[in-house]
Amino acid sequence: MSDNTTPITADIAANVEAIATRAKKAAQVLATATRATKDAALHALADALIANATPIIAANQHDLERGRTNNMSPGLLDRLALTEDRITQIANSLRDVAALPDPVGEIIRGSRLPNGLRLTQQRTPMGVVGMIYEARPNVTVDAVGLTLKSGNAVILRGGSAAASSNEKIVEILAATLETQGLPADLIQSVDAYGRPGAVALMHARGLVDVLVPRGGADLINTVVREATVPVIETGTGNCHVYIDNTADLEMAINITVNSKTHRVGVCNAAETLLVHRDIATTFLPAAYTALAAQNVTVHTDDASAAFTEGTGVSAVAATEEDWATEYLSADLAVRVVDDLDQAIDHIRTWTSGHTEAIVTSDYAHAERFIAELDSAAIMVNASTRFTDGGQFGLGAEIGISTQKLHARGPMGLPELTTTKWVVRGEGQIRP
């Protein structure tokens, strides 16, 4: 990505500032656009992507060739690759966003003051949103759809590995906006300025209203450290499942397996399993057998290691590092705890604040787990995998915030807006 030592020339800073200034002007036009205008534009963008699949795929080929030359891994190459089918999927995601309610103009609260003033607090676009992300061209389109619907201009900084694809996509989308009577400057990129351009974007205070980094921990840490504009951290998930002594055994196994193996590379997958000592003897052998069937490797403390024999699970000894690790793989740390208190203490010590689940039939234990843990989501008798904008019924998801300011947990379109207070009177002054 970029770091403190990346030099920004005055030229690049001025160019990025000019881009952001044009974005701000364009955002002022979009701020008063009706939902009908925005939805029509989203459908036009989707149509344009499908109509231009051939040139987009041609540009994508350049990225793929460069990737192969640079020995990019097969997994990353696959994420980078665009096909007609994938372009149709990406285009359809824009139509899905069009179908969502417009967050702009929503009245959050309001009242009539004693002096007769009518007060409302209503949602209004942020203005200019910066997005810094890695080599997935679909994120380019996602970001455009979400920011357009929420009334914002977007400035993109994609990974250099997807530079040709992104350049072509941005060119097509910006030109299409103009055919819809909207400013092309709503969609711009700083990719031409490389890493210094990204750093200049992070420093564009007063012009960029919020910066959303999407990607791995390194990218996010760099942005948080470097940025002087406000940032929404979308974060890592070191999620826990705690099996209480009163848990239903079958439910406990189902939730453990689903939380760990439904998809292993995602932030809401479980990474550590905590098991109450009193239920370990019955629960752990069955859980290990079920996890072994999904090829999970368990990283066990001494007490939990005692139950692996005969279950077929592959096991390694856990160290403290395992408690802190977000594996993002078919690995699961396992620890036996004395009681709920020790489980809460373990989670408080090691969690990244994403999602924690308890499996229990004890009312008081459930309520204590909810009250005493402070993560973005707390599950009682449900899989950690439910922490998701789609699952929560929020529609599109911009990301899952693990910070406490502004947005926490799954973020939908409203999280890309701010509010303003409107006060209507007939000449009131302060006495």
Added chain:
Amino acid sequence: MSDNTTPITADIAANVEAIATRAKKAAQVLATATRATKDAALHALADALIANATPIIAANQHDLERGRTNNMSPGLLDRLALTEDRITQIANSLRDVAALPDPVGEIIRGSRLPNGLRLTQQRTPMGVVGMIYEARPNVTVDAVGLTLKSGNAVILRGGSAAASSNEKIVEILAATLETQGLPADLIQSVDAYGRPGAVALMHARGLVDVLVPRGGADLINTVVREATVPVIETGTGNCHVYIDNTADLEMAINITVNSKTHRVGVCNAAETLLVHRDIATTFLPAAYTALAAQNVTVHTDDASAAFTEGTGVSAVAATEEDWATEYLSADLAVRVVDDLDQAIDHIRTWTSGHTEAIVTSDYAHAERFIAELDSAAIMVNASTRFTDGGQFGLGAEIGISTQKLHARGPMGLPELTTTKWVVRGEGQIRP
């Protein structure tokens, strides 16, 4: 304050980290405290301040003596000075906070998902709040009251000019908390570590959940530039009053005078008056006469300068700098504009995004002013002075945010909380 070149020794960083770690532990205790416990503690703190007025005033004398030796201005000395009456006022402000509703536990939204899961999003404390402010000992108590009620631990960094007063106040408040069965570590200060301590606080990522700077533009800019923890900017107010061609003359004069002169040193005071060309001939002479009676100096463009004669107002020629200036004094920039469009354009160019007012009797103009300007508060036919937590009925005010993330405009207790999602199920897993 502090800047990038302020050296932090490893010792100071470790001490501040230890303070923040203790604060985090203490906050976990407070997070589950009931409103009754918190309100009782707030009243006990108020009682303790009044009971300890003598030692507090004695400590304050040291600050005042040092201030006089350092040629502190009479205005600043007055803000720094504590008397029995002022201590009683400060104590009563804690009782006022006790009377406000508890934001913690409020359900923001909730639903039942198709698979039967019950979803709620509820307010929960931020955790550890840092406050960096200037030499006003009353802010120390304010900060303690607001953070305690919202379930947070606070780490204070007051101005060095009030160091003795703050040390004594923190000592009394922390000791009183313990008598209430709450951890003394809920109220701590890094003042003993000077500027490096403040910088260490700004860098305590993962331990400090939000930092609220309160003070002048220099302090706020330093914190925003330096901090790696999340910051809520409480900001400057370059507020505008626009007199439309259709304005009621008497209302226009009242709102102009009230917005400018009700209190000149505050962020919601008007700093620039924009006047539609068609009403300038009748409005400006009368407005100047009324402003002259309040000893306001006007900084006029050429067109508005033409109407000063015979009004008794003192006038100087405005330069572009005047459009950008937050005077915080009995000065007002004045410009004649051609129409609403030019007024909106002027405000968009120069505003700090705090409060803008229009005086008009034209419905379409009022609605355009609301829709096309993007400031924290928009007033129609009302004084800019209404942008205030108390006036808006929010109860206590932590500050007025001019940023767009998390909170915008007057911030009450809910803005010192974050949310968490709670999901209750009976074994649901992702299919």
